Structure formats: structure tokens, C-alpha cells
Amino acid sequence: MIELQDLTKQYQNPQTGAEFYAVRHLDLTFPTGEITALLGPSGCGKTTTLRMINRLSEPSSGRILIDGEDVLSVRPELLRRRIGYVIQQVGLFPHLTVAQNVATVPDLLGQPKAQTAGRVRELLSLVGLEPSEFAHKRPNELSGGQAQRVGVARALAADPPVLLMDEPFGALDPLAREKVQDAFLDIQRRLHKTVVMVTHDIDEALRMGDRVALMNAGELAQFGTPDDLVRRPASEFVRQFLGEDALLRQLAGVPASALVLPAPAGLALADLPRISGSLSARSALSLMLQEGHEQVAVTGEGGQVLGVLNWQALERV
Incomplete structure (x- = not known):
């Protein structure tokens, strides 16, 4: 479980000296073993919130607890080895093979080579990439959807309890996006990770999220199940953001x-x-x-x- 307590990120405009908040007094709990979609308009603070969880961005005030432990008491590099991270640009190392990319964190942790090799094969199979075909390929030999699957495998390599995803499927075409989303949901049904996923796509949030945290101007507008937001919007902002076709959007998330x-x-x-x-x-x-x-x-x-x-x-x- 991830708990955000009175989390705030404040910046100062270097030209005017004016202070502004990217995230303000955010109280939010991400349930264990569920996918929570962080949704909202551009600039609402969702990516800043995600980056504070693994300390790529330090909070101005407040607390972040993972299973009761304050992440600010953990060295950032050690913390990040315990948290999987998937981004839109994938960020695969171009000079390494697919297998070497997936093995990056286990190698940093000093895990035995044979154990890591077995883990790599297991994960490539899990994300739908046949190890004998893909393990020795370079990133430039992969399609966008295949590269994104490798990114997911790499994030899962050290078996982290927490997985952070920042617009993970945004760069894919609609058909590839749906296939990779389905593959990830299938993985999640088996692994039950605690997932926080940033997205600006309403359909994706309603389809992927067990819970949705809708943010506006650095604050939480509503938190609940997709059904809560669609059928019981907490404010006019929530209603307008989801749109008049919210019920149709919800159907997109139900097989x-x-x-x-x-x-x-x-x-x-x-x-x-x-x-x-x-x-x-x-x-x-x-x-x-x-x-x-x-x-x-x-x-x-x-x-x-x-x-x-x-x-x-x-x-x-």
C-alpha cells in the first residue's frame, strides 16, 4: 500500500519570484495489489505525484509511505531498485540486447547470473515475447509495442511490489495500445502488483484502473472506482472532464x-x-x-x- 499524507510540491518562478503549487496537500492511498490510474488535464500534478513516490522529484512537505515505511528515510537509489518504473519513451539501452535490458536491475542487485537468465526468460514469456526469438535482438529491431513489453518486463525483473507507470502506452497506435494493455492486465491478474499509472486518456483510465484518482490543479478532485466517477461524479469538474459519453467510455473497459x-x-x-x-x-x-x-x-x-x-x-x- 502507498500512502500520500499532506503531500505538497511547491515551485518558485525564477523570473517573477512568485510561488506556485504543482501538488497541494494531497492525501491519497493506493490499495495493495490494485491498479490506480492518476488521471487529469495537463499540468494537474499527476506526473509530479508519480515522480515524488520514487523520489525523482523531492516533495516540499508531507509524507510518502510504502507499506508503512517513509520513503524519505531510504536512499533514493536503493528505493528505486525496489520500485518498477515504466515510461512512455520506454528508455531501453540501445547498445544492449533485450535480455541485457531486462537483466539491468537484477545485475545491479548482484543476483546470480543463472538465476537472472532464468528470470529474463520467464518475464519475456510473461509479456508475450518468445525468448528464443527476442532475447538477442537490439531495441532498434523491435516494434513500438514490442519495445513497450520489454519495458514492462524490465520493470518487473526484480519482482518489485510497486510499479509506477507514466503514460506507458501513449506512444503506441490504437491497435498496438489495446493489445499491450490487454497483455498488462493479464500479467496483473497473475502478479497483483500495486500499480500507479499516470494517463491523460479517460478511456484508458476507466479500462485499466481498479481505482481512478482524478486530479485538478494539484489537488484531488475525486477518488474511487470507475463506476463511482461515471455514475456519481463529485463535482461539476468531474462531470465535465469525463464528458457526456462517460457511460459509453465505461463500456470500453468491460470485456x-x-x-x-x-x-x-x-x-x-x-x-x-x-x-x-x-x-x-x-x-x-x-x-x-x-x-x-x-x-x-x-x-x-x-x-x-x-x-x-x-x-x-x-x-x-
């Missing part, structure tokens, strides 16, 4: 398989449009509108029909 209902007896499933259960409920809604059907058949990985998704199922979201 169709999560809403599937048993097919009624006698229903001719062969006559229904079909959609993979891994796609979003919003995709199912689009297909229903496009095809003029009140329901669609939802299929599993092997193409078998799991059931149907209809208007009633969508209303449950």
Missing part, C-alpha cells in the same frame, strides 16, 4: 465476456452477429447498432458460443 447471459431456449444463435468475449462491451454495442440486432452471440477463445449479450446486460454496467 463482453463479463456481461454474457445464457442463450434463451430456442434462440437461433447462428442468426446472430458474433463477437469475441475478449473485446469490449462498447464494441458489442457498436455491432448491435450496426447490424440492427438487440443481442449478439459472445464467443470464447476457441470460437465456442459462451452466451449472448443484450440491452439488459449492457444496462447492468
Whole structure:
């Protein structure tokens, strides 16, 4: 668990001498084993907050506790070895192979070479990159999505309990972004890391976050589940930021398989449009509108029909 207590970051304009706050009196708890999305407009303080957690930026005042330990009492370089960090630009070392990039932190920690090599193979497989194919490649031989997966593997190499992610998927095209997001959610379901993810993308926050912390002008506007923000906005700012199509945005974060209902007896499933259960409920809604059907058949990985998704199922979201 990460606790921010009265966290403040204050700057002074070098030209005018005027003081301003990037983050002001922030009280926030990131639950253990969950993804919390830090969301908000540009300049709201979300990246500054993330950088203070691993002391890339020092707070002006307040406390940051990780599992009860004040991070200000830990040497920054030691702290960062215990925290995974994934950024939009990936930051892979161009002169190192994929395997060497992933092994960076375990090597710094002096872990045995054989143990590290096994860990590298395990992590590359975990992020969907076949070790025999990718371990010896250089970063310039990778696509953007592949490089981002290597960045995630590197962040997980020392098995940190905390993972910080700063716009991790922002540089990817929409198709690659969704695939890497899905891969990361699958990893998280297995590893249960405490993840803090900065994003300006509302769809991404609602899709990825177990919780969403919406910030505005350095302060917390609302903290809760995606459903809390969409259905129970705490202020007019929250309502306007999420937009009038907030409910549709929320559907993008729900897989169709999560809403599937048993097919009624006698229903001719062969006559229904079909959609993979891994796609979003919003995709199912689009297909229903496009095809003029009140329901669609939802299929599993092997193409078998799991059931149907209809208007009633969508209303449950």
C-alpha cells in the first residue's frame, strides 16, 4: 500500500519570484495489489505525484509511505531498485540486447547470473515475447509495442511490489495500445502488483484502473472506482472532464465476456452477429447498432458460443 499524507510540491518562478503549487496537500492511498490510474488535464500534478513516490522529484512537505515505511528515510537509489518504473519513451539501452535490458536491475542487485537468465526468460514469456526469438535482438529491431513489453518486463525483473507507470502506452497506435494493455492486465491478474499509472486518456483510465484518482490543479478532485466517477461524479469538474459519453467510455473497459447471459431456449444463435468475449462491451454495442440486432452471440477463445449479450446486460454496467 502507498500512502500520500499532506503531500505538497511547491515551485518558485525564477523570473517573477512568485510561488506556485504543482501538488497541494494531497492525501491519497493506493490499495495493495490494485491498479490506480492518476488521471487529469495537463499540468494537474499527476506526473509530479508519480515522480515524488520514487523520489525523482523531492516533495516540499508531507509524507510518502510504502507499506508503512517513509520513503524519505531510504536512499533514493536503493528505493528505486525496489520500485518498477515504466515510461512512455520506454528508455531501453540501445547498445544492449533485450535480455541485457531486462537483466539491468537484477545485475545491479548482484543476483546470480543463472538465476537472472532464468528470470529474463520467464518475464519475456510473461509479456508475450518468445525468448528464443527476442532475447538477442537490439531495441532498434523491435516494434513500438514490442519495445513497450520489454519495458514492462524490465520493470518487473526484480519482482518489485510497486510499479509506477507514466503514460506507458501513449506512444503506441490504437491497435498496438489495446493489445499491450490487454497483455498488462493479464500479467496483473497473475502478479497483483500495486500499480500507479499516470494517463491523460479517460478511456484508458476507466479500462485499466481498479481505482481512478482524478486530479485538478494539484489537488484531488475525486477518488474511487470507475463506476463511482461515471455514475456519481463529485463535482461539476468531474462531470465535465469525463464528458457526456462517460457511460459509453465505461463500456470500453468491460470485456463482453463479463456481461454474457445464457442463450434463451430456442434462440437461433447462428442468426446472430458474433463477437469475441475478449473485446469490449462498447464494441458489442457498436455491432448491435450496426447490424440492427438487440443481442449478439459472445464467443470464447476457441470460437465456442459462451452466451449472448443484450440491452439488459449492457444496462447492468
